[in-house]
Amino acid sequence: MAATSLPIAPVNHAGLPLPDIYARVSRHVPAIEWPALADDVAAILELKKTRNAVILAHNYQAPEIFHTVADIVGDSLALAREAVTVDADVIVLAGVHFMAETAKLLNPGKTVLIPDMRAGCSLADSITAADVRGLREKYPGVPIVTYVNTSAAVKAESDLCCTSGNAVDVVRSLNAPRVLMIPDEFLAQNVQSLVPEVEILTWAGHCEVHEQFTPADIHAVRESYPGVTVIAHPECPPDVVAESDFSGSTAMMMNFVTEKRPRQVVLVTECSMGDNIAAANPDIEFIKPCNLCPHMKRMSLKNIRNALETLTHEVTVEPDLADRARLAVERMLAVRPR
Numbered sequence: 001m002a003a004t005s006l007p008i009a010p011v012n013h014a015g016l017p018l019p020d021i022y023a024r025v026s027r028h029v030p031a032i033e034w035p036a037l038a039d040d041v042a043a044i045l046e047l048k049k050t051r052n053a054v055i056l057a058h059n060y061q062a063p064e065i066f067h068t069v070a071d072i073v074g075d076s077l078a079l080a081r082e083a084v085t086v087d088a089d090v091i092v093l094a095g096v097h098f099m100a101e102t103a104k105l106l107n108p109g110k111t112v113l114i115p116d117m118r119a120g121c122s123l124a125d126s127i128t129a130a131d132v133r134g135l136r137e138k139y140p141g142v143p144i145v146t147y148v149n150t151s152a153a154v155k156a157e158s159d160l161c162c163t164s165g166n167a168v169d170v171v172r173s174l175n176a177p178r179v180l181m182i183p184d185e186f187l188a189q190n191v192q193s194l195v196p197e198v199e200i201l202t203w204a205g206h207c208e209v210h211e212q213f214t215p216a217d218i219h220a221v222r223e224s225y226p227g228v229t230v231i232a233h234p235e236c237p238p239d240v241v242a243e244s245d246f247s248g249s250t251a252m253m254m255n256f257v258t259e260k261r262p263r264q265v266v267l268v269t270e271c272s273m274g275d276n277i278a279a280a281n282p283d284i285e286f287i288k289p290c291n292l293c294p295h296m297k298r299m300s301l302k303n304i305r306n307a308l309e310t311l312t313h314e315v316t317v318e319p320d321l322a323d324r325a326r327l328a329v330e331r332m333l334a335v336r337p338r
């Protein structure tokens with residue numbers, strides 16, 4: 001994801017009547033279900049004003065969150081960048097826990113809430129701070145680039161972070177012959193193919209959503225839909241990426257679809273991506289397969305409303321650790337595309 005052009009924020013429901021908000025999600029939410037959701041949407045829009053709150057939502061959030069109450073939407077890189085500029089007392093992170101931690105690192109004075117504390121990530125769970133210290137001992141002098149899909153404790157042990165949108169630029173920015181890129185083995189392998197001049201060492205962490213895709217899935221979809229454009233997220237195994245027409249972060253996927261306007265496309269990633277782009281691109285047919293992320297799907301209008309009503313669940317990071325983790329994130333944000 002050489003992503004610096006960010007598909008951020010289709011927001012501003014402020015003042016929009018509820019029927020107009022419904023028009024944004026009518027392809028995904030049956031009219032009969034809307035009244036129940038509309039009550040939560042209206043309450044959330046009101047609560048955002050009284051709490052001086054903003055909602056940051058990842059591209060994998062369901063359309064009824066993404067298109068109705070979110071103030072800023074994007075991939076991890078976009079959310080990290082935008083989190084710095086947020087002018088609010090309260091940030092609600094409609095995503096997973098490491099994203100809320102990153103928002104807190106960048107906004108230590110603000111209240112950062114996650115509607116469900118159980119929203120984790122298999123990549124974040126795959127590595128600990130002690131593991132990173134072990135790698136540093138084993139590979140002295142080798143810079144450690146850590147995917148943002150990790151805990152603040154792991155970031156704090158790292159030299160700098162990356163996202164799938166800037167991983168190539170981050171690795172190149174180091175001008176080092178060897179780089180440790182953790183914890184996503186597939187992302188590291190996919191980056192390795194784009195940066196052959198650097199030896200990339202990795203860790204055996206995987207995204208439980210993207211690791212499920214296989215080349216056979218791509219073959220099957222190409223057979224059923226001749227001419228279909230296949231776009232794979234770089235958390236997919238390298239043999240899946242090799243079978244695809246394009247690979248990039250969720251932001252890059254959106255840009256690709258918007259610019260190239262393929263007639264039929266399959267997004268080899270989390271299911272809500274296609275749903276969220278489809279509304280703005282009715283002329284493009286979005287074909288499955290896709291897989292759901294159970295952690296992202298812990299977010300709902302109900303628990304976002306509850307988070308704003310009760311100001312729970314607050315995400316905090318111990319100050320010393322936060323300072324070190326923030327440095328790794330800020331070093332990433334300072335990297336410019338080459």
Ligand code: SF4
Binds near residue numbers: 122124149294
């Ligand atoms: S899609 Fe994968 S990387 Fe993203 S939050 Fe879910 S488990 Fe983690």
